[in-house]
Amino acid sequence: MSAISLRDVGIAYNGVPVVHDVSFDVAEGESFALVGESGSGKSTVLKAITGLAPEWTGSIGILGAPVSHQPDRTLARTVQMVFQDPYGSLHPRKTVDAVLTEALAIHGIGDRDARVEAVLRDVGLDRRFRFRYPHQLSGGQRQRVAIARALILEPRVLLLDEPTSALDVSVQAEILNLLKRLRTEHGLTYLLVTHNLPVVSFMCDRMAVMNRGRVVEIAPAAALHDGSFSDPYSKGLYAASGGAHPEPEDRR
């Protein structure tokens, strides 16, 4: 059974179709990337899965269960999302503790105190951070909180929308390492949206390349090592990302 399954999915905003005929399967425990430029529809696919873009056709399944067209509480227990901008995705007047316990309260989960402590430890923040506000945190710390907020419901699938593109390279490395560790420890399935191909090379097993609302190619992450893409658009994207000239070996 695949963790995420899309069949002939078309998505529209106010009647204007923006994504066409997208089909792919992500196996349980797999890390799958959607890559492409702005406007290629990659984030829209995530929105459709979570019910934030309700105008879609075709079928979407999560762990064998069909997904409805609205935000769905039971689905939220299995699928959680981490957004791009940690400055915009955390409520500025809620403490870290409030953000985390709110998710538990909504789903009627008890033992909140212990769960909050555990999840903070999991994302590498110690307890001093529990009662801080977002403006008292750095970008990387905020993104850790955003990841903790997603993880606290113990989902099985994480949707990651450009989770590190607003961060510095050294902080990006820490967050990528964290995401990689959490996937192994919790047996999570990742669907990662990014325009950064090296990040895919580090984090993912396979990728779908999107252009103008369509998936033009599904390729293994290993294609990034040798540039063995078949679609001209994917090749172009690979070359524009610096893939055409291999980096010197002495870079470590």
Added chain:
Amino acid sequence: MSEPLLSVQKLRVSFPTRDGGRVNVVDGVSFDLGRERLGIVGESGSGKSMTGRAILRLIRPPGRVEATRLAFEGEDLTTLPERRMRTLRGARISMVMQDPRYSLNPVMTVGRQIAEALRAHTPLGRAATRERVLEMLRAVRINDPERVAGLYPHEVSGGMGQRVMIAMMLIPRPSLLIADEPTSALDVSVQAQVLDLMDDLVRGNGMGLILISHDLDLVARYCDRILVMNAGRVVETCEARRLSEARHPYTRGLLASVPRMHETRAELPTLDRRAGQGT
């Protein structure tokens, strides 16, 4: 090399702290710039943008700028009256900002904004101004300048918006361009186009360039020389093509933390920080 285009000695930018002291966000930065392309790299908070802004005297009180020398084409920028400074900004030194969506005037057409930049420094007749604007738009590879000149910023794409910004900054023919993260708001495929274009214009006109970015690869590709900044100081200066041989542990740490296209490492090395802080 004779007189450098820009000479910066012991530049210091400080801001007051809550306990009444001052914190130096730029702390003794020195460099000379000829008609070359200099890259300044560093993480957020390293002081790289503040360095760029200090050169143009764009730091407002309570921020304070001090330097033992800050001279542009032999002119001392620290003592220049604000009125003279205003004629210098844009005309002789100009700056491309990060995000065209926030730096362009949303209620003015692209053509009028570019014309305004030109008129502020070079009074020309209407027809001549318009001709220069269209010529500049063509120079930034906008194919139908007549149409684009009549558009508002929200009607153009990010890449085109940034080309408009570059047109606006280069139309008074400055001798130094400071570009602060000029492409970080753009897509990868468009980034290369915009930087290639900027590079052509800078080299074609024999200008100096300061490219400020957190992206090491990008700076290495488009500059001759690189300053690496950390916590307000220059930790290393090197030739761009030798960036991979950088010595300083901070630079090496930064280089190593970037995922590569041919990634095989199970974990990325990170810079040393105190545990539990989880930057």
